[in-house]
Amino acid sequence: MAGHIDPTKETFKAFRESVRPGPIHMLNLVQLYPQAKYPDGRKATGAEAYASYGRESGPVFERLGGTIVWQGRFELMLIGPSEEHWDLCFIAQYPSVAAFVEMIRDPVYREAVKHRQAAVEDSRLIRLAPLTPGKNFGEPPSA
Numbered sequence: 001m002a003g004h005i006d007p008t009k010e011t012f013k014a015f016r017e018s019v020r021p022g023p024i025h026m027l028n029l030v031q032l033y034p035q036a037k038y039p040d041g042r043k044a045t046g047a048e049a050y051a052s053y054g055r056e057s058g059p060v061f062e063r064l065g066g067t068i069v070w071q072g073r074f075e076l077m078l079i080g081p082s083e084e085h086w087d088l089c090f091i092a093q094y095p096s097v098a099a100f101v102e103m104i105r106d107p108v109y110r111e112a113v114k115h116r117q118a119a120v121e122d123s124r125l126i127r128l129a130p131l132t133p134g135k136n137f138g139e140p141p142s143a
Contacts, residue, residue, distance in 0.1 A: 003031065003122030012104075015127065019097050022130075025069065026100070029124040030088035036118040049119035050088070056112035057103075064103050065095040093130070 007015065032046030044052070071090040094100045103109050134140055 003120065005117060005120050005123060007125070016097065016101055020129070022096070024094050024097055024100065025128040025130050026092045026094065027124070027126040027128055028088065028090050028092060029086040029126075030120055031085065031122040032087045032119050033121045036115075038114075038118040044118075046119040046121070047087070049115045053112050053115035053119060056115065057109050060103055060106045060109045060112075061092070064099040064106075066099070066103065067093050069093045091128075 030050070032050055034046060036042075036044045036046050036049035038044070038049070069091050074086040074089050077084055094103070
């Protein structure tokens with residue numbers, strides 16, 4: 001089964017149209033290929049290709065106000081499919097939906113994304129609304 005690499009047109013349309021004021025958080029779970037799969041056959045590990053994506057897209061991300069607000073190292077799937085593992089786990093914050101969309105459409109970013117596509121075997125990209133956390137598991141967070 002093929003991994004999830006890019007959003008579908010329908011999902012991206014829904015993402016663009018679901019606008020609200022304020023920042024968005026994007027939870028990134030990324031599984032890398034051992035060896036990147038570049039269409040032109042160039043050789044690199046998945047980690048090297050993803051690092052190239054980060055270096056080339058980083059200036060666009062930063063210019064549009066993006067920041068990494070959390071990063072962690074995957075250790076164990078306690079609840080969920082045991083075969084899933086993630087090489088990279090982080091949350092990126094964007095000032096708005098519009099800033100994320102502008103990044104995706106930026107020509108420099110569009111060129112850099114070829115490295116991500118070559119590097120990533122599977123991924124999850126989950127949009128979140130940042131909230132102030134509650135004190136307990138069952139306590140609803142406040143907006």
